[in-house]
Amino acid sequence: MSPGLPPQWRSSAESGLSMLADTSSVRIPSLISDIPGFPQAQTTFPVRVFKLLGVETLIVTNAAGSLADGLQPGDIMIIKDHVNFPGMVGLNPLCGPNDDKFGPRFPAMSGCYDKGLRCLAMEIAKEHGVASLMQEGVYAMVGGPNFETIAEARLLHRLGVDAVGMSTAPEVVVATHCGLRVFGLSLITNKVVKSYEDKDSVNHEGVLEVGRLRSQTVQQLVTELVSRMEINNNNNTNNAV
Numbered sequence: 001m002s003p004g005l006p007p008q009w010r011s012s013a014e015s016g017l018s019m020l021a022d023t024s025s026v027r028i029p030s031l032i033s034d035i036p037g038f039p040q041a042q043t044t045f046p047v048r049v050f051k052l053l054g055v056e057t058l059i060v061t062n063a064a065g066s067l068a069d070g071l072q073p074g075d076i077m078i079i080k081d082h083v084n085f086p087g088m089v090g091l092n093p094l095c096g097p098n099d100d101k102f103g104p105r106f107p108a109m110s111g112c113y114d115k116g117l118r119c120l121a122m123e124i125a126k127e128h129g130v131a132s133l134m135q136e137g138v139y140a141m142v143g144g145p146n147f148e149t150i151a152e153a154r155l156l157h158r159l160g161v162d163a164v165g166m167s168t169a170p171e172v173v174v175a176t177h178c179g180l181r182v183f184g185l186s187l188i189t190n191k192v193v194k195s196y197e198d199k200d201s202v203n204h205e206g207v208l209e210v211g212r213l214r215s216q217t218v219q220q221l222v223t224e225l226v227s228r229m230e231i232n233n234n235n236n237t238n239n240a241v
């Protein structure tokens with residue numbers, strides 16, 4: 001403790017320092033890799049294992065809040081593209097030395113959500129009578145774990161984001177890097193509050209509730225998609241194995 005610290009500040013500063021030292025009770029997040037739950041290296045590791053096992057397509061799902069007027073809770077958004085906010089400021093799972101066995105140092109991300117699978121999913125939705133729940137849109141990943149402020153929600157909306165969540169982009173980046181085909185769905189679990197007059201507020205229980213409500217529909221869509229999608233042996237540009 002600095003001897004120059006005013007006495008009235010000492011006890012809180014000391015208790016803060018002792019909490020930081022006691023790693024058994026306090027989890028200290030690393031700014032680089034640990035937001036909000038697990039390091040990105042850990043959450044994306046299975047994607048490279050899939051690649052090495054010969055998997056060709058990654059299907060991702062998430063819960064997301066809607067910014068688009070046309071997307072209501074319970075709707076299912078086919079992810080057309082994403083904005084990886086953490087990635088854009090350096091929280092990118094590809095940071096660090098590149099492993100050329102998996103893919104190039106500077107991989108392209110345009111077209112990372114496969115168009116053929118997006119069209120097939122929409123066809124399946126029509127056949128199952130759930131097309132009215134489905135539309136394509138842009139997903140943005142934010143760091144979380146707090147939900148958005150109203151100003152943040154408005155900013156995202158103005159940037160062209162249709163739905164916002166706290167996951168998915170890192171796995172998709174790693175999958176695209178190693179040449180996997182990707183398909184993604186966002187289950188819209190809530191409207192993101194964009195107005196200071198709005199008394200609504202998002203909460204995690206509500207997110208889980210909508211997840212339970214639509215779990216069967218999402219399962220049916222994904223099962224049907226898997227049974228009908230083409231094997232894409234020739235699609236991989238990178239040879240990790």
Ligand SMILES: O=P(O)(O)O[C@@H]1C[C@H](O)[C@@H](CO)O1
Nearest residue numbers: 061062063165166167204207
């Ligand atoms: O599907 P994910 O894990 O992205 O779920 C979202 C983000 C938070 O984990 C949670 C917030 O309610 O939902």
